[in-house]
Structures are given as structure tokens and as C-alpha cells.
Amino acid sequence: MPNNIQIAKKSWLHGNVVRLARLHFLYVVAFTVQTVIYDSWKLIAPNAVLYRWIVSASLLVITTFVWYVAKSHISSTAACRLLVWTLIIVDIAAASFNVYSQRGMASLAVALYTIPIIVAAVLRSRAAIFAAATLAVAAYSSTAIAYFVLNFNEGYKIQLYGDVGFYCAIFFVIAGLLAAVVRPVKAQ
Numbered sequence: 420m421p422n423n424i425q426i427a428k429k430s431w432l433h434g435n436v437v438r439l440a441r442l443h444f445l446y447v448v449a450f451t452v453q454t455v456i457y458d459s460w461k462l463i464a465p466n467a468v469l470y471r472w473i474v475s476a477s478l479l480v481i482t483t484f485v486w487y488v489a490k491s492h493i494s495s496t497a498a499c500r501l502l503v504w505t506l507i508i509v510d511i512a513a514a515s516f517n518v519y520s521q522r523g524m525a526s527l528a529v530a531l532y533t534i535p536i537i538v539a540a541v542l543r544s545r546a547a548i549f550a551a552a553t554l555a556v557a558a559y560s561s562t563a564i565a566y567f568v569l570n571f572n573e574g575y576k577i578q579l580y581g582d583v584g585f586y587c588a589i590f591f592v593i594a595g596l597l598a599a600v601v602r603p604v605k606a607q
Contacts, residue, residue, distance in 0.1 A: 429494040430494055430495055430496040430498075430499045431496065431604060432496055432499035432500065432503070432541070432542070433489065433493070433494055433499055435499075435503075435541045436485070436489040436499045436502050436503060436541075437486065437489045437490055439485075439503065439506055439538060439541060440482055440485045440486030440489060440490075440502075440506070441486065443478070443482040443485070443486075443506060444479075444482055444486070446478070446482075446534070447475060447478045447479045447482055450471075450474070450475050450478065450513070451475045454468065454471040454472065454475060457471075467520060470516075470520065471520070474513060474516050477509075478509060478513055481505065481506075481509045482506070482509075484505075485502045485505055485506055488502060489502055500542060503538065503539070503541055503542055506535075506538055507535040507538050507539055507551050507554070508535075508554075510531070510534045510535035510538060511532065511535050511551075511554055511555055511558045512558075513531065514528060514529075514531035514532045514534070514535070514555070514558070514559070515558045515559070515561075515562045517531055518531075518559065518562045518563060518566070519562050519565065519566050522566065522570075522573065523562065523563045523565075523566025523567055523570070523573070523574075523579075524563045524566070524567060524574055524578065524579050524582045524583065525573070525574065529559065529586050532555040532558070532559050532586075532590060533555075533590070533593055535551050535554070535555055536548060536551045536552050536555055536590060536593050536594055536597065537593075537597065538551070539551035539552075539597075540597045540601050543601055543602060543603055543604045544601075544603060544604075545598040545601060545603070548594045548597050548598050548601065549591075549594050549598065551594070552590045552591050552593070552594035555590050556587040556590055556591070559583065559586060559587065559590070560583050560587060563579065563582070563583050564579065564583070567579050
């Protein structure tokens, strides 16, 4: 049993990282269940199923790594921040995969970009929230435009730019709302 000195040295962020990783396990389960349902009803092609399983396995491996390291080995604030940013980056990558594989600007998976913005709020830093929103904007706009360019005639250019602009603005609105309620660590 750890003594009080060991407990006091743990970062204020440590418990939140462990909770974030646990919630990400639920995210992996939801993504995997969706893949199984889509595959069993033959809604997606076999190669798309393969790619979804690779993404699901990657999410599981990275989430397990973050959970294990946070649960067992680290206690410094800097290391905890690094683990949170690892989750943010993998969430943005997973959202980008989903948007691209579900027809770019027509994809409903654009909502997944809100997850890394919300995860960034755990860092209790307005700068981190807006940085995550900026990364989400960069990834979403690049992904939607790449799909449009590589699969021309699946929409109109004005629709592409209208949708990309709208959702990018929404990412910053969500970031602003979170920044309004997040108290920086130093202020407490």
C-alpha cells in the first residue's frame, strides 16, 4: 500500500488520464460493434471491413498502452500531458479515417472530431483546447477535400466548402464553450 508521500507526488492529471483511457475502451467497443453490424449486413465492402479492423486494433493498442502506462508507471504532470495528447492525436486520426471512408463531406462521422476537443479539456488549458480544435480543423478540412478531389462528382464544390467551413466553425464554438468552463490549474 503506497504511503501518503507517494500519493502526494502523483500529478493532478493522473486520475483523469486513467479515466480517459477507460472511456476510450468504450469508444473502441462502439467502433468495433459498428464494424461488425456493417459487415454482417454487408453494408461495406470486405476491404473496408479490413481497414476498419486495423483502425479498431490500432485504437485498442494505443488506448491499452496509455491506460497501462498511466495506471502503472507514471505520475508526473508532463508525462500525463503526453499521454493525453497521444489520445487526442489518435482520436483525430480515427475521426479522419471515418470521415474519409464514409464519403468525405457526406459523412456523419464529422461528429467524432469533437472527442479530441473534449479530451483536451482535461488538461485544464484553454490553449490546449484551441490547439486540439485547430488540429481537428486541419485534419477534417484536409480529409474532406482529399476525398472530394479523389472522388470527383460526389458533390458540389460550394457544398464542400460550405460544409467544411461550417463544421470547422463548430469545432471552434465547442472549443470556446469548453474554454469558458475550464479553469486553468494555476487559478485553483
